Amino acid sequence: MPTGDDKTAQATELLALLWRHHLPAKPGARGPKQTLTVDDVVAAAIALADRDGIAKLTIRAVAAALGVRAMSLYTYVPSKEALITLMVDAVAATDPPIPAELPVRDRMIAIAARIRAELLAHPWLLEVSPWRQVLGPGRLRRYERQLAAIEGIGLSDLAMDRAIAVLTDFATGNARLAVAAAGATAQLSDADWWEITGPLLARVIPPDEFPLAGRVGTTVGEHHQAPADPDGAFDYGVATLVDGLLTDT
Template identity: 65%
Template sequence: MTRDTGPAHTLLELLWRHELPPRRGGRGPRQTVSVDEVVTAAIGLADRTGYATVSVRAVAAELGLRPMSLYTYVPSKEALTILMVDAVAFEDTPISPDLPIRDRLTAVARQIRDEFLAHPWLLEVPAWRMVLGPGRMRRYERQLAAVDGSGLDDVAMDRVIAVLSQFATGNARTALAAAHSAREQSDADWWDAYGPALAQMMPAADFPLSTRVGAVVGELYRAPGDPAGDFEFGLQRLIDGILPG
């Protein structure tokens, strides 16, 4: 039987490299670093300077290698990205099965949000049809275990994970945007620049609810919004709707 050596098979072998038996007698130049080291270097570069800076040349420079030599480890930036995403998934900590179901669902969403906050470049990576490696599969298994015992059927369990993931991802995106804006100009300085002029130009009688609610939340948040508070508020109400009555 001829062994499959197509691109999909090669990528899966890279992803599942620690679960597969080692190859014998490989040809080509001797590798001076490991695939794990390549992936770690790429994640570190993306964390520091953003996903756009990750390239075969840049990662090779991080490791002190010639650019073309990196292709002996990974076939492309796309393949490297998939390996990076799977490696990050291994950072998840186990969710204790002894926790109440509500706390387990909260932990699922919190882990997803925290991952994006720690690795903002993940928001730039297409999530649809991401090739599954051991990191992402272990995460899915743990997430399912967190939902298991809730009284939901298998399809509903999968949907719960999807809904929590989408909610946490969207909130993380807003939180990162807020943090980026705050680095460029503080919320207090921004409001000092725009608030008084807006108060003069906007007829309060035309926007009575906006004026009233805006004054209350503006005093509370001292910012245009409160992504962290929104996450806590929304997550608990989302879980209220998920769990069977």
């Protein structure tokens, strides 16, 4: 089991990797010149995770994609866990600023919309625990931009943070549903699923026992030709959520 000193050393190494472009360059080490950079390794890992999912992401797979031996990759990143942290931060770094000229309501909706878009583009992010993620420049800069989008609208510092957290949590939950829907429709379209399932449900559900669920569920299924509508639910939900947050300003 790692000691306290080991954990401190690991945390120090990870922070140095995350903030590598902001720290003074280290003196060149002796030996063969490295042919790759940490950025190369992270980019290759993101591409693999996007294609195959994070469960299949290994140091060996990344090394093969880069055309190097697996052991040589450990000179760039110390572990798969550290690599994933770097990947999360690199994805966050691509999030552009929210235009300041937008109305405040649109800026708040953009916070959630961009989180959702990121998760849909990189579904493996949903499998990474958001708890105790070490802050790198990518995630911190995005948080700075999110705060800037709602700075000056009348929320306290604590309320600003909570507003961003609520918008992020809503976008994440909706993205999880959208990703699940995309995976299901890859096997069978929602329309075909409903054509099969709808009549079967109508036969087995006792209408006197579930009058509201039966009526509303049938209406929803026939309208969407699917179990739900993640895109529509997001548009409706984020607008309602933002309007509620703005009542506190």
